[in-house]
Amino acid sequence: MPGKREQNREQNRQALIKAVLDSVSEKGISETSVSEIIQRAGLSRGMIHLHFGGKDNLLAAAARSSSEEYYDGLEALLQSGGDSPQERVEMIVRGDLSEPVLNRRNVSIWYAFRGEARNRSAIAEYSDTRDDRLRNMILNAFTRIVREAGREDPVLSARDATHGTIALMEGMWTDYLLHPDRFDRDEALRIVFRFLAALFPAHFSLAGAVPPKN
Amino acid sequence: MPGKREQNREQNRQALIKAVLDSVSEKGISETSVSEIIQRAGLSRGMIHLHFGGKDNLLAAAARSSSEEYYDGLEALLQSGGDSPQERVEMIVRGDLSEPVLNRRNVSIWYAFRGEARNRSAIAEYSDTRDDRLRNMILNAFTRIVREAGREDPVLSARDATHGTIALMEGMWTDYLLHPDRFDRDEALRIVFRFLAALFPAHFSLAGAVPPKN
DNA sequence: TAGAAAAATGGACAATCGTCCATCTAAAGG
DNA sequence: CCTTTAGATGGACGATTGTCCATTTTTCTA
Secondary structure, eight states: OOOHHHHHHHHHHHHHHHHHHHHHHHHOGGGOOHHHHHHHHTOOTTHHHHHHSSHHHHHHHHHHHHHHHHHHHHHHHHHTSOSSHHHHHHHHHHHHTSTTTSSHHHHHHHHHHHHHHTTOHHHHHHHHHHHHHHHHHHHHHHHHHHHHHOOSSOSSOHHHHHHHHHHHHHHHHHHHHHOTTTOOHHHHHHHHHHHHHHHOTTTOOHHHHSOOOO | OOOHHHHHHHHHHHHHHHHHHHHHHHHOGGGOOHHHHHHHHTOOTTHHHHHHSSHHHHHHHHHHHHHHHHHHHHHHHHHTSOSSHHHHHHHHHHHHTSTTTSSHHHHHHHHHHHHHHTTOHHHHHHHHHHHHHHHHHHHHHHHHHHHHHOOSSOSSOHHHHHHHHHHHHHHHHHHHHHOTTTOOHHHHHHHHHHHHHHHOTTTOOHHHHSOOOO
16 A cells, blocks of 8 residues: 555645646636646645646646546446447437536536647647547447448448547537537437437437427 | 728738737647737737737637638628528538638637637637527528428427537537548548438438549 | 828836745655 | 655746837828
């Protein structure tokens, strides 16, 4: 077991990362200064240089942390889910649009980092990993769905279905970013599933995806 | 006609805005300083304060300018297009994903501003306008399409179709942002139209949207 | 063309930025 | 308990930030 030294060390590292994510979500990247970070973390000025070697590295670590949190949650969800490919797709979509994942804080953080990713290679790197993991999960499911559909000429290749589904979810995130107030989670879910139902009518039923209207 | 005074004045204002957009696309918002801007514009330091009253206002003006350019292009495209609603949707989609609109520079700028929009109200404002204009254009078209479909129980309401289509396009932009190298414009178009064809088979044919495969 | 007005200049300014290190504190090992 | 060593502190530092204005230059008007 780790001694108190190591324990404190890790605790402070995490406190710095959390402080960055809090600040980025509330004030944006441009206002996330060293002073802001250490004030939120309640630590001393030198800690950033000590633990991360500089502010940029800390930002990159925070971006990675946020990304990993997202994926760990999604994969945990998949563990508990059914085995059929349509169930897996459904769980991913539901998970991706669920409140613990898609919320103001996460959306703010995600888009703030993306906006700067182009120019901060350290941040940009994690982005690909994230993307590939999600893409593979969905691609595996759609590959089975397309195969089961068993037509000679499928409406859509598994690759295209994956690409489109991810784009659809990404677009919903953007919608949330731009209109957090009027965003309707059920509506977003309904739309994604209607699109999927139109593409694969045998696999995605509308009834399962849409709450009764009354 | 405007005198040389007014002419120079407007010319310098535009030079500043262009300098901001260039810098944002190349270096990101965080590196777009006053020094960087005036150096690119080849103007003196005081110009920003003189013409815009401060850096923040200039950034907001640049964001608005970029947004207006996007919409003007899209609406010009619509003027020249056919009258049928499916043609209008098709033109919007094609326009939104065309090289003059969806390119590295614009994507960089767009996402950079979005990442900071949450915390800069001046920038956030233009975002709603932009969105509403596009949404209404598409909604009008889908309303006619749904009506023409003439079923009692349409697969999708015009509102949902609009929401989904916009999300799909937004998602393609995100895809371009994250993978500018491997992004395939034709593939993106194909996917959007296959989704639309699945939803409204009578209105969107695959043949029209997909270049021959060989 | 002389005077008035507007536009443009570029440096001064305080404030803030991120980095780094001399110093102090506290846990670990003998 | 004493020594060692890693961790933590907070201020000093030069660089850079955005703002603002006294001054100069250019255009317009009378």
